[in-house]
Amino acid sequence: MLVTDSIQCDFFEGTEKLLEVWFGAAEATNQNVSLDLRTIPRHELDNLLGLVKAEIVSFTSNRWTDSYVLSESSMFVSENRFIIKTCGTTCLLDCLGFLLGLAEEYCGFDCIKNLFYSRRVYLKPEMQQGMHQCFETEVKYLKEFVPNGSSYILGQNPGEEWYLFTMDNAVDFDERSDVTLEILMSELDQKKMVQFAKACHPNAEQMTKKTGIADLIPGAIHDGVVFDPIGYSMNGLYKDSYHTIHITPQEECSYVSFETNLKLKDYSKLVDQVVKTFNPGKFILTMFISKDGKSSAMHRRTLSSALNVEGYQRVDLDQPQLKNYSLTYGCFLKCNA
């Protein structure tokens, strides 16, 4: 057990870049193609991650999803959806052209059905590489592949802005019900953070259980990685849903992200539990719900179920209507913090 109350260490940019691409085949084809992203060979995924400047450190899978923990965050590959989330100074979007090539060559996917690229504002943008220093150049690059995407900047509070680029104009977008919840936490309780040092819990299984992470989504498979000397990443799979947690414990740049596509009618319990597990000084919550025929009243109920968090004051709220998704952004500050 660490005896210090907090963790002093070098700066690390925990803030992730997150890319989610949904693929389709524009024309019915007689060729022998898989129409399944999971048939992309491992060495090609390694090549792709070489462009990003990250690598695979752990793999697990179930019937629905191939899950990869990366040296910097995570990758989830399912039939027609590719998710890659990378932190640090990785060059996430450098892989986009290569990814589209792999999807066509190995799987027969020749069109992007939808695309989301999002991130919180960086702590130190000047440390990012190339196009990733600013959203404007990221968008310029994305539009070389997706010319007619829309861009959003949500959040007024300095340091809590959240940037999103999405197609959201896909006329033939016909995915099944889709939800994505993210909770991006900062200024974390150092009493919680000391648990995520190798000196405290030497292996991932113990760290996942003892810290309460295993209880967030009961019944899930957990693939956790403990970094040396500090830091933790975990990919979880539960039926057709994934969840992922990444922890940068260092006091001067502490950051924890939680993300899932688990479908719930009411998210208040899950959000409360995540927040209690890490005890952040502030956090952003974002939530997408696809408009798939459900009533707008049901949408509002589900979205609003994540908007009151015990012990926190909601200081900002933004709910833009996208074409295919309802989106909520909230910013929360700890009461009496």
Added chain:
Amino acid sequence: MLVTDSIQCDFFEGTEKLLEVWFGAAEATNQNVSLDLRTIPRHELDNLLGLVKAEIVSFTSNRWTDSYVLSESSMFVSENRFIIKTCGTTCLLDCLGFLLGLAEEYCGFDCIKNLFYSRRVYLKPEMQQGMHQCFETEVKYLKEFVPNGSSYILGQNPGEEWYLFTMDNAVDFDERSDVTLEILMSELDQKKMVQFAKACHPNAEQMTKKTGIADLIPGAIHDGVVFDPIGYSMNGLYKDSYHTIHITPQEECSYVSFETNLKLKDYSKLVDQVVKTFNPGKFILTMFISKDGKSSAMHRRTLSSALNVEGYQRVDLDQPQLKNYSLTYGCFLKCNA
């Protein structure tokens, strides 16, 4: 008269950065203060423009407004509103702190009542200096002065995005009715552009009259400047309204901007006339109308009066609701162009 059909010249970034600040005095004061920005001495305005890397090349004024044509665009100073618009690789926002200091020292204005910063995406962002290379760093800087501003990215078409940062949360914003119309034109008809060479019209008065610019807002005072060998800037004053036009004729980077706060019930005639005067291949139109008690039906009529332009197809439309303003963004392409 030029004999060439088009103008070959070095690249110039015509795209302007536009800052508009409304000032107020938070507390009634007994001090001998002017509460009028026009009392800032000229040498201080020169100092301010030194930070921006621009200088005054012409001055005119009327009862309401002091108007300055700059080496790169324009500046308008009225009682409690300061507008500065600069193109090229100027460092517009570098003057913000100094401006706030001048407003307090010379005028007794100790608070910002509203602030707007906007620009189209640059043609060559990599040529911009410091924070101005990207909107993300511009916003970060602006929030040092205005912590709770909102940011917008309007427009889906690559190269036609328009960025806006504004407070729009000023609870005590009580300005009189306010409108701002901008028309940002590119890919201009070179038959029109050759008129804006010194070789074609050696003085500004002639250029303003012969090109139809003088007819856009009849009765206005025009202060025009012809640049050598090509280019033109003009500030116009008509009663309490201003308008301003800046022209970069070079074929590979042609750009013309028109801006006014003239209040009209119907903008269709003015917009048509501006567009016919310059004949762009495409343009962005933006329009702010303050929510000052007018009915929303009247707002919609006024806004929509600028949204159908003969000979052009509207390819993009975005109408976000700000707290104190209705905003419209439209992108137009020439038919059969």
